[in-house]
Amino acid sequence: MAYYDHNRRRGLYTAARAWVNFPDDDEVKDFMRRVANIEDQGFVKTTATEQCVRSFRLSWKEQKKSLKTGDVVLFSAKLKRDEPIQYKALQAAQEEFSVQSKADSELINPCKMTALTLIFFSIGGYRNSQCHGISCS
Amino acid sequence: MVLVVPEKWRAHRKLPPVLLIDNTTPDCLYGATDRLVAQVDGDPFSRNALNIVDMAPRLESYIGNTFLLRLRKPLTEIEEERLWRFICSEYARNPGFDIWHLAGAGIRGACGSWFQNTEDWSAFFCSEFIVAALKVARRVPPEVNSTLYQPGSIEVLQTHSIRDRVNRLG
Numbered sequence: 001m002a003y004y005d006h007n008r009r010r011g012l013y014t015a016a017r018a019w020v021n022f023p024d025d026d027e028v029k030d031f032m033r034r035v036a037n038i039e040d041q042g043f044v045k046t047t048a049t050e051q052c053v054r055s056f057r058l059s060w061k062e063q064k065k066s067l068k069t070g071d072v073v074l075f076s077a078k079l080k081r082d083e084p085i086q087y088k089a090l091q092a093a094q095e096e097f098s099v100q101s102k103a104d105s106e107l108i109n110p111c112k113m114t115a116l117t118l119i120f121f122s123i124g125g126y127r128n129s130q131c132h133g134i135s136c137s
Numbered sequence: 138m139v140l141v142v143p144e145k146w147r148a149h150r151k152l153p154p155v156l157l158i159d160n161t162t163p164d165c166l167y168g169a170t171d172r173l174v175a176q177v178d179g180d181p182f183s184r185n186a187l188n189i190v191d192m193a194p195r196l197e198s199y200i201g202n203t204f205l206l207r208l209r210k211p212l213t214e215i216e217e218e219r220l221w222r223f224i225c226s227e228y229a230r231n232p233g234f235d236i237w238h239l240a241g242a243g244i245r246g247a248c249g250s251w252f253q254n255t256e257d258w259s260a261f262f263c264s265e266f267i268v269a270a271l272k273v274a275r276r277v278p279p280e281v282n283s284t285l286y287q288p289g290s291i292e293v294l295q296t297h298s299i300r301d302r303v304n305r306l307g
Contacts (some may be wrong), residue, residue, distance in 0.1 A: 013259040022222050031225040036146035038154050056197055064155050069217050070208045071139040072267055074300055078201035136263045136288040137159040
């Protein structure tokens with residue numbers, strides 16, 4: 001069955017092209033040196049409560065030892081009390097529809113995914129996801 | 138995505154830098170945190186979307202919950218090398234944020250038979266970049282379409298464990 005392809009940039013930059021564009025060894029070495037030299041910023045002031053900060057710093061010491069390249073961090077924003085209703089809806093929808101258990105990971109409900117997208121874009125799109133919803137890194 | 142700089146590059150440091158490659162526009166990145174986070178170099182606003190930041194202050198400053206999805210099986214040396222090459226290449230290319238594929242990823246959930254994203258890496262949204270990087274590392278099979286995975290559905294790939302709460306800031 002033919003499908004509607006909304007992609008305006010079809011085939012412009014494919015996985016194969018990414019492989020071809022792989023940098024040479026010198027470029028990678030230079031990049032690795034730069035990355036390895038990022039200064040430790042240390043912990044500085046934050047708006048979080050003291051208790052939260054303390055517990056994070058304690059747990060972080062242990063957690064960072066077990067981190068591996070390729071692990072993923074999922075962010076879920078905390079809404080303020082006076083946040084507009086549409087942001088609360090976005091947050092609730094994303095929480096409800098995202099994968100949170102093994103069973104969820106095996107089945108994504110299509111209707112839920114569509115509802116999520118419609119809510120997501122009706123209230124302002126991706127910019128709100130970092131500040132008001134779920135995003136990943 | 139978590140980046141732990143390999144041992145051979147960090148001989149002169151006391152502690153290994155644990156970094157995050159964050160795919161979001163700088164104003165969103167800074168809007169979601171309560172202060173600037175470290176970046177590789179230069180002006181952070183010169184970046185279109187891909188930012189490399191120090192993980193600890195990024196997590197600590199995030200106003201909300203953070204969860205960790207651990208790889209079920211760590212990357213092999215060769216997979217990790219491919220991943221770093223891809224990151225080096227994409228960081229230099231400085232792609233923009235892919236809002237169209239993000240929309241398509243959701244809509245496709247209900248209308249998969251007639252509406253779908255064609256894979257194209259000119260730009261990335263957050264989870265698209267992660268799946269693309271894992272594809273290049275060959276941890277994810279080549280037939281997987283990286284543009285179909287929303288942030289909340291990465292676990293569907295079965296490469297990572299189910300979410301594990303790291304932090305809650307209030």
